[in-house]
Amino acid sequence: MNGPILDFEKPIYELEKRINDLKELADHQEDDSLEGLELTREIAALEQKLDRLAQEIYSKLTRWQRVQLARHPRRPCTLDFISLMCTDFVELHGDRGFADDKAMVGGFAKMDGKPVMVVGQQKGKDTKQKLYRNFGMTHPEGYRKALRLMQLASRFNKPVVVLVDTPGAFPGIGAEERGQAEAIARNLREMTRLEVPVIINIIGEGASGGALGIGVGDRVFMLENAWYSVISPEGCAAILWRDSAKAPEAAEALKLSAPDLMRLKVIDQIIPEPNGGAHRDPKAQAQILKREILSALNELEQLKPHELIDQRIAKFRVMGEYVERGRE
Amino acid sequence: MEWFKKAKEGLISQRRKDIPDGIWVKCDSCGEIIYRKELEKDLWVCPKCDYHFRIKSKDYMNLILDSGELVEFDENLEATDPLEFKDSKKYPDRIKESQRKTNLNDAIVTGIGKINGKEISFAVMDFGFIGGSMGSVVGEKVARAIERALERRIPLVIISSSGGARMQEGILSLMQMAKTSALLARLYDHKIPFVSVLTNPTTAGVMASYASLGDVIIAEPKALLGFAGPRVIQQTIKQDLPPGFQSSEFFLEHGFLDLISHRQDLKKNISLIVEYLS
Numbered sequence: 166m167n168g169p170i171l172d173f174e175k176p177i178y179e180l181e182k183r184i185n186d187l188k189e190l191a192d193h194q195e196d197d198s199l200e201g202l203e204l205t206r207e208i209a210a211l212e213q214k215l216d217r218l219a220q221e222i223y224s225k226l227t228r229w230q231r232v233q234l235a236r237h238p239r240r241p242c243t244l245d246f247i248s249l250m251c252t253d254f255v256e257l258h259g260d261r262g263f264a265d266d267k268a269m270v271g272g273f274a275k276m277d278g279k280p281v282m283v284v285g286q287q288k289g290k291d292t293k294q295k296l297y298r299n300f301g302m303t304h305p306e307g308y309r310k311a312l313r314l315m316q317l318a319s320r321f322n323k324p325v326v327v328l329v330d331t332p333g334a335f336p337g338i339g340a341e342e343r344g345q346a347e348a349i350a351r352n353l354r355e356m357t358r359l360e361v362p363v364i365i366n367i368i369g370e371g372a373s374g375g376a377l378g379i380g381v382g383d384r385v386f387m388l389e390n391a392w393y394s395v396i397s398p399e400g401c402a403a404i405l406w407r408d409s410a411k412a413p414e415a416a417e418a419l420k421l422s423a424p425d426l427m428r429l430k431v432i433d434q435i436i437p438e439p440n441g442g443a444h445r446d447p448k449a450q451a452q453i454l455k456r457e458i459l460s461a462l463n464e465l466e467q468l469k470p471h472e473l474i475d476q477r478i479a480k481f482r483v484m485g486e487y488v489e490r491g492r493e
Numbered sequence: 494m495e496w497f498k499k500a501k502e503g504l505i506s507q508r509r510k511d512i513p514d515g516i517w518v519k520c521d522s523c524g525e526i527i528y529r530k531e532l533e534k535d536l537w538v539c540p541k542c543d544y545h546f547r548i549k550s551k552d553y554m555n556l557i558l559d560s561g562e563l564v565e566f567d568e569n570l571e572a573t574d575p576l577e578f579k580d581s582k583k584y585p586d587r588i589k590e591s592q593r594k595t596n597l598n599d600a601i602v603t604g605i606g607k608i609n610g611k612e613i614s615f616a617v618m619d620f621g622f623i624g625g626s627m628g629s630v631v632g633e634k635v636a637r638a639i640e641r642a643l644e645r646r647i648p649l650v651i652i653s654s655s656g657g658a659r660m661q662e663g664i665l666s667l668m669q670m671a672k673t674s675a676l677l678a679r680l681y682d683h684k685i686p687f688v689s690v691l692t693n694p695t696t697a698g699v700m701a702s703y704a705s706l707g708d709v710i711i712a713e714p715k716a717l718l719g720f721a722g723p724r725v726i727q728q729t730i731k732q733d734l735p736p737g738f739q740s741s742e743f744f745l746e747h748g749f750l751d752l753i754s755h756r757q758d759l760k761k762n763i764s765l766i767v768e769y770l771s
Binding site: 334335336337338340341342343344345346347349350351353354355357358373374377378380381393394395396400401404405406418419420421425426429431474477478481482484485486487488489490491 | 567569570571572573575576578579580581628629630632633636658659660662663664665666667668669670671672674675676677678679681682696697698700701702703704705706718719720721722725726729730732734735738739743744747748749
């Protein structure tokens, strides 16, 4: 295994290592020798134990542990999903106004042969890529690039698949000079007006306006261990306790996990992850997600453009909780 | 600490307080001591440096609407506690305390009023209520104000003043951005005018949704506007912020505002725009 291992993952990796060592040992034994049989039995027992352990650990993850999984260095990101779910990807660049934001990628691709427009934030894995991608923190030109591509898809009647994975819209001087707020606000309004099906998928981190800026659609799917919140746990902790080290507490308070968001009726569906998280089996993960996207597209393609838009508005219209005094 | 000191000059809102009591008032910007009565007469604008003091939602009603009259709607909407959120206080206690302090149910007042005889759907935010933050109640009241404009085919005017989405309602606050903007798509397609007025401060979730979606966007002078707060930007980029960064003047210069209006001209300007768009 390459790359770091999270604390709570350790027992699993240790057990896996033991199993692998034993398997190697078994390879050198005669199949019907006493030692060989003994080893086979032990391996089987350990594999059962591994299943139980993984089940135990991953069935009761805290919200903070999920945040860690969502940020796992080996978690598949947008371009991984595109290459695992699609063929014939033609990447398109630029906002036709200022620049090509490397933190936002997009282009036409085929999913099981069906042409779609895919857009999403790209985070980058090693240091060089992370810098190149600005850690997936989008500038205004990124939101404008995404909108340009989505409107292109809408004009040529291709559905839109959005992959959301960002630690936030970039807070910087240039971002403000070029209207970060305006770019996000415009996307919220214009994504509402797209005349084709739009499927939003929160695949990793969904930080605040930076995520929502490409987050308006007909279906909102969220991977089991992704997070989506009004503010990052670190940002929240810095405000509440003036200490970003209290992010684990903030993650609990913010209720930012997929099950939380399902309960708050903000997302439509939780996309299950392979046992142990998306990074343990990116291929399987991509297949699961692709199946759900295609099934949703099949359903939505029955609708006329105005029906799509009406339902999209109605979907977001009812979000929120309040009481009307005197009318209960 | 040099950069820290310097940057502070650029931060216009951080040290600003709500209007103080007393006969004399010191200008937060130039330090001038001003007679309270005179300041009131001048709509809380410093006669020496034109600094616009922060005023309440009620003051804007008096300033903008004919006879200060608003037929208020949805005043019975109140926040719940969907996250059971607790920091130094429980969220419901924070709400109750703000309600006592401001005499408002939440950070926005909405209804129907007239501006120079023309009926408008009007909404005005109040920074005094948890920093004008937008939770479900603010989002719902803005949504209904948009729907009223649609149903009656009357212009929409929103006066914003907000630090952004309300953290205590988590993701539901974020979704109010999508909710209000989705309804504004309707308004846009029906060609019903929307004038967005930005006052000090209008940032983050409100700025990144309806406040930036006006057909015409007007700001008061020297207001703090923007997506990210200046402190967050400074911590991220570890650089000095240029003087006047994120002020109304900065955003006018960069092409994101239609005009900056002195408070004395605000009613006239809104009224003229509404007339031109009708």
